[in-house]
Amino acid sequence: MRDPDFSETRMWRGPVWVNTNWLVAQGLRRQGLIDKAERLERATLELVAAQGPNEYFRPDTGVKPPRATTVFGWSAALTVDLAVAHS
Known part of the structure; x- marks a missing residue:
């Protein structure tokens, strides 16, 4: 967040992405960090439940930045994957 290029709203400069969280959770699992992976996955599911995919x-804040697309395909698909894994 101290990087001069950081931005809460600009693509790939700071916002939270479902696909990135999904990938990080996969890496955490492979490293045996199951609790951390599950916390990240649950937080991601809660975010999407509150704000949409x-x-x-x-x-x-967790809200959608003005330029972000709503009901985005890979966010929706990976949310379904996480929801199935946590059901």
Whole structure:
């Protein structure tokens, strides 16, 4: 967040992405960090439940930035994958 290029709303400069969280959770699982993976997955599911499967989210508030697409395909698909895994 101290990087001069950080932005809460600009693509790939700071926002939260479902696909990135999904990938990080997969890596955590492979490293045996199951509790951390599950916390990240549950937090991601809670974020999408509260805000919808948007393209990306503000890291500080969780809301959809103005330029983010709503009901974004890979966010929706990976949310379904996480929901099935946690059901």
